Amino acid sequence: MKKLFTISILGAALVAGTAQARDYDHVRFGVDVPYEPMEYRTPDGELTGFDIDLGNALCEEIGITCEWIVQEWDGIIPGLMSRNYDAIMSSMTINDERRQTVLFSDPYFTPPSAWFAPADSELEDATEASLDGKTIGVQRGTLQDNYATDMFGSVASVSRYSTADDMVLDMQAGRLDIVFLDYPVGKSTLLDSESRDYKVVGEMITEPKEYFGDGFGIAFRQRDEALAERFNEALATLQDDGTYDEIYERYFGDDE
Amino acid sequence: MELMTWFTELLEGNLIFTPQTLSYYWDGLVTTTQLVFLSLLAGLVLAVPLAIGRSSRHRWISLPIYAYTYVFRGTPLLIQLYIIYYGVVFVDGIQESIFWPLLREAFYPALIAFTLNTAAYTTEIFRGAIKATARGEIEAARAYGMSQSLMMRRIILPSAFRRALPAYGNEVIFMLHASAIASVVTLMDLTGAARFVYARFYAPFEAFLFVAAIYLCLTFAILYFFRFLEKRLLAHLKPA
Numbered sequence: 482m483k484k485l486f487t488i489s490i491l492g493a494a495l496v497a498g499t500a501q502a503r504d505y506d507h508v509r510f511g512v513d514v515p516y517e518p519m520e521y522r523t524p525d526g527e528l529t530g531f532d533i534d535l536g537n538a539l540c541e542e543i544g545i546t547c548e549w550i551v552q553e554w555d556g557i558i559p560g561l562m563s564r565n566y567d568a569i570m571s572s573m574t575i576n577d578e579r580r581q582t583v584l585f586s587d588p589y590f591t592p593p594s595a596w597f598a599p600a601d602s603e604l605e606d607a608t609e610a611s612l613d614g615k616t617i618g619v620q621r622g623t624l625q626d627n628y629a630t631d632m633f634g635s636v637a638s639v640s641r642y643s644t645a646d647d648m649v650l651d652m653q654a655g656r657l658d659i660v661f662l663d664y665p666v667g668k669s670t671l672l673d674s675e676s677r678d679y680k681v682v683g684e685m686i687t688e689p690k691e692y693f694g695d696g697f698g699i700a701f702r703q704r705d706e707a708l709a710e711r712f713n714e715a716l717a718t719l720q721d722d723g724t725y726d727e728i729y730e731r732y733f734g735d736d737e
Numbered sequence: 738m739e740l741m742t743w744f745t746e747l748l749e750g751n752l753i754f755t756p757q758t759l760s761y762y763w764d765g766l767v768t769t770t771q772l773v774f775l776s777l778l779a780g781l782v783l784a785v786p787l788a789i790g791r792s793s794r795h796r797w798i799s800l801p802i803y804a805y806t807y808v809f810r811g812t813p814l815l816i817q818l819y820i821i822y823y824g825v826v827f828v829d830g831i832q833e834s835i836f837w838p839l840l841r842e843a844f845y846p847a848l849i850a851f852t853l854n855t856a857a858y859t860t861e862i863f864r865g866a867i868k869a870t871a872r873g874e875i876e877a878a879r880a881y882g883m884s885q886s887l888m889m890r891r892i893i894l895p896s897a898f899r900r901a902l903p904a905y906g907n908e909v910i911f912m913l914h915a916s917a918i919a920s921v922v923t924l925m926d927l928t929g930a931a932r933f934v935y936a937r938f939y940a941p942f943e944a945f946l947f948v949a950a951i952y953l954c955l956t957f958a959i960l961y962f963f964r965f966l967e968k969r970l971l972a973h974l975k976p977a
Contacts, residue, residue, distance in 0.1 A: 622936025640843070640923040641933065647823075651923075654826035656841050 505708055508547045509566035510536055513554040518665060518732040519572040519697075531732040535589060536570045536699075538724055542715040558582055561702060568708070569700040576695070583700040587713045591696035593685035593733065594625050595664040597671045599652070600678035604659055607683045612637045618648045618660035625661045628692040645670055653677060664733065685733075753943050758934050765930030766951060772844070772926060773916050776851035777909060783856040788863030789889065802860065809857035815918050817854060822846040822922045843924045851919075855912050862904045866897035899970050906963035910956055917952075927951055 512532065515521035520530035528549050540547035550566045561569055561583065572592075575585045596607045604611055613636045619626040621641040630639050640657060642648040649670050651657050660667070664685055671679040687693050701709045719725045748754060791802045809817065825831060825840055839845040870893050878888040920929030931948035935941050 621932060627937065641925075641929075642923060643921065650823060650826075654823075655832055655837075656826075656843075 505567060506545050508540060508545055508568055508708070510547060510549050510571075511552045511557050511560050511566040511569045512549050512571045513557055514551055516572055531590065531728060532570050532572060532697075534728045534731065535719075535725070538719055538728065539712055539715045542718055542724075543711050558700070561700060567701070567705070568712075572697050573700055574694060574696070575698040579700065582703075584703045584705065584709050585698035585700055586709050587716060588696035588698050589716055591687035591693055593664040593687050594628070594661060594693065595667055595685045596659055596661055596682040597652075597667045597679050598659040598682045600680045602658065602680070602682070604682050607633075607659065607661075609633065609636050612659070615658040616640055616656065618642060618652060618657040620645060620648065620662070623663075624692050624694070625663070628686075629661050631692075649674075652679075753934065753938050753940050754947070758930075758937075761925065761930040761933055762927070762948070762951070765925055765927040765948075768844075768924060768929075769913075769916055769919075769926040770955075772848060772851060772919060772924070773909075773913050776848055776855055776916075777912055779848075779852040780855035780859050783852070784859035784863055785894075787856065787860040788867060789894075791860055791864045792867045806857040806860050809854050810861065814850065814854050814915050815921070818847060818850040818918060818922060821850045843919075843922045847919045847922060847924055851912065851916065854915070855908065858908050858911075859905065862901050862908060863897060865904075866901035867893055869900060870896060902963065902967055902970060906959070906967075909959050909963070913952070913955055913959065 512520050512528070514528065514530075516530075518530055520528065520532045523529050528551075533549060536547060536549070550560075552560045552565065554571070557569055557571060557573075558579070560566060569583070572590075573579070575588055579585070596604075598604045604615075609632075612633050615637045617629050617633060617637050617639050619629050619639060619641055621643060626639070626641060629637075633639070640648075640651070642651070645662065645666055648657070648660055648662075652660055652671070659682060660671075662671075664681075667681075672681070687696070699709070699712055701712075716725075748756065748759075787802050787805075790798045791806070793799045822843065825846065831837060831840065874892055874896065875888065878892045883891065916926060917928040919926045920932055923929075925933070927948050931944045935944035938944070
């Protein structure tokens with residue numbers, strides 16, 4: 482009996498595997514919350530965040546409906562494979578290991594890094610000239626460390642910390658002229674801190690790719706190439722017509 | 738020239754030990770050596786008068802020194818370093834004081850912590866050696882009519898230094914190894930360089946085995962230096 486059951490499951494899996502990719506008019510997204518500000522719940526329990534807003538906007542652009550299914554991170558790819566949902570949009574970094582299992586859309590977001598300095602600092606931008614002789618704080622072994630070391634290690638001195646807290650303490654103490662951090666980390670630890678005023682110096686940085694990575698992509702099942710293509714087109718449209726920037730500003734813009 | 742080509746060939750195809758990372762290790766070696774040497778030197782200079790005071794019969798001299806050595810030997814060096822490096826910042830007005838340009842750098846707080854720590858240990862080592870001076874020597878000095886200070890200078894200290902030598906050699910080696918914690922306050926010492934290479938290339942074995950080998954070489958150099966000193970200074974104690 483058990484054997485028969487196994488065989489029928491196998492058979493069903495085979496049929497499903499060979500089935501033609503269908504046209505979706507309703508897409509279910511798998512998402513792991515919370516991961517502020519990309520996806521999280523408002524106090525009254527509603528899902529929100531950059532991924533959620535962008536995902537909904539993409540669906541609207543394509544002309545389909547979509548829903549969000551919350552799934553723990555460690556089961557998020559298996560959940561896609563077992564058709565609990567049709568796509569993953571949950572701050573998933575594109576990499577070769579995952580590419581073997583899933584099909585990624587074009588990258589829709591690269592987590593930005595930014596330079597932070599005390600508000601009264603005379604630093605206005607982060608260039609070789611302006612950082613000459615300054616002390617830069619980074620977290621040891623992060624991509625920010627690699628970038629700052631390679632770009633400015635010859636003109637400035639780079640201080641490496643094990644935790645962001647130690648670094649913030651030394652910045653308050655005046656031992657550091659400027660720090661280079663993940664923007665969301667810097668925003669919560671520096672910009673939103675009560676004790677002293679800080680500012681973002683220069684532009685947010687997401688390039689070059691060899692330091693900052695390929696960014697986040699929407700993951701689909703390998704055979705859903707047509708669906709991925711529709712999302713890529715919609716993404717390009719939203720990036721052109723300003724909708725993308727509007728959503729970006731909503732979660733990463735300066736509060737002031 | 739030949740050495741250079743030999744060197745580049747040696748490094749060829751090696752992703753971790755590039756000229757750049759080797760220069761980190763070299764800078765780390767320089768920082769570690771400076772830090773350990775300067776703190777030992779300053780600690781030694783502090784420890785001699787402290788040890789004399791510690792063996793004083795007057796309690797108002799010996800007790801405060803005992804309190805100092807007790808505190809610095811009774812707490813971890815890492816904690817002392819944290820207190821001096823991070824704690825000093827919260828002293829009011831320190832940022833405007835003339836000491837700030839020094840305390841701003843990670844090097845000087847580390848130097849201060851290491852100096853105070855090694856001075857405490859060295860004081861106790863010397864004090865033990867002073868206390869162990871043979872009674873006969875002291876009585877002989879008294880019989881010659883030497884004053885307390887002359888006796889200290891001519892009789893007690895020279896023999897105490899010799900007796901303290903093996904124990905002090907250990908303290909030097911401990912200090913070298915203790916200096917590895919300097920990297921937690923952003924100093925790029927040897928361990929700091931190793932942690933950098935480890936974090937950059939995710940290569941714990943290469944990064945840390947290499948730095949361990951450097952520490953071993955330094956330890957051997959210190960060991961042989963003290964063995965040489967002991968041979969010279971303690972020759973009279975050798976069995977004939």
